[in-house]
Amino acid sequence: QVQLVQSGTEMKKPGASVKLSCQTSGYTFTSYGITWLRQAPGQGLEWMGWISPYNGNTDYPQKLQGRVTLTTDTSTSTAYMDLRSLRSDDTAFYYCARIHTSAWFFDYWGQGTLVTVSS
Amino acid sequence: EIVMTQSPATLSVSPGERATLSCRASQSVSNSLAWYQQKPGQAPRLLIYGASTTATGIPARFSGSGSGTEFTLTISNLQSEDFAVYYCQQYNSWPVTFGQGTKVDIK
Numbered sequence: 502q503v504q505l506v507q508s509g510t511e512m513k514k515p516g517a518s519v520k521l522s523c524q525t526s527g528y529t530f531t532s533y534g535i536t537w538l539r540q541a542p543g544q545g546l547e548w549m550g551w552i553s554p555y556n557g558n559t560d561y562p563q564k565l566q567g568r569v570t571l572t573t574d575t576s577t578s579t580a581y582m583d584l585r586s587l588r589s590d591d592t593a594f595y596y597c598a599r600i601h602t603s604a605w606f607f608d609y610w611g612q613g614t615l616v617t618v619s620s
Numbered sequence: 621e622i623v624m625t626q627s628p629a630t631l632s633v634s635p636g637e638r639a640t641l642s643c644r645a646s647q648s649v650s651n652s653l654a655w656y657q658q659k660p661g662q663a664p665r666l667l668i669y670g671a672s673t674t675a676t677g678i679p680a681r682f683s684g685s686g687s688g689t690e691f692t693l694t695i696s697n698l699q700s701e702d703f704a705v706y707y708c709q710q711y712n713s714w715p716v717t718f719g720q721g722t723k724v725d726i727k
Contacts, residue, residue: 605652
């Protein structure tokens with residue numbers, strides 16, 4: 502069965518960087534895009550970008566351009582999200598999700614990783 | 621970007637009743653609309669895509685309708701496990717955007 506398993510909780514200081522992982526299984530990794538989203542405590546969902554494991558193409562929302570980088574390792578079917586210059590308002594649950602083959606909705610999700618940014 | 625507005629913010633429903641949730645787009649998204657369910661401490665789960673197509677494994681009591689700018693998620697015969705927050709998402713225009721959510725709680 503399709504599974505996305507994310508790395509564990511992170512605590513960071515303002516200005517630091519964090520790199521999260523999302524290990525996938527149960528499907529052909531290079532056949533589906535991966536997206537990342539985040540959810541601040543008690544808030545809604547914010548899209549953070551996507552990557553094609555097939556060719557490495559990426560796109561990010563303008564708000565996060567320059568601070569976020571998505572990568573993949575096709576040898577381990579793992580996706581990564583690197584967020585730099587962390588601020589307190591980056592505190593959130595971060596989710597990876599698989600992009601459906603035919604359209605930009607998300608059919609399988611990781612369990613989420615809590616990132617707390619605090620001095 | 622397209623703004624998605626969900627109403628109401630909270631919906632109080634008794635078990636066994638029907639819940640009707642609304643989602644409005646600031647401009648037409650055709651039928652490129654998905655619904656997700658999120659329970660406390662869990663990731664969202666895809667319920668509906670294409671405005672009305674039920675995702676794999678989703679019970680038949682969940683149904684979606686609408687097109688253009690007005691969409692509805694209906695949950696018939698509400699079960700205890702259905703009390704959660706529901707989000708709509710448009711994927712017709714870049715970037716994809718979500719509504720702020722509707723919480724369905726027990727009346």
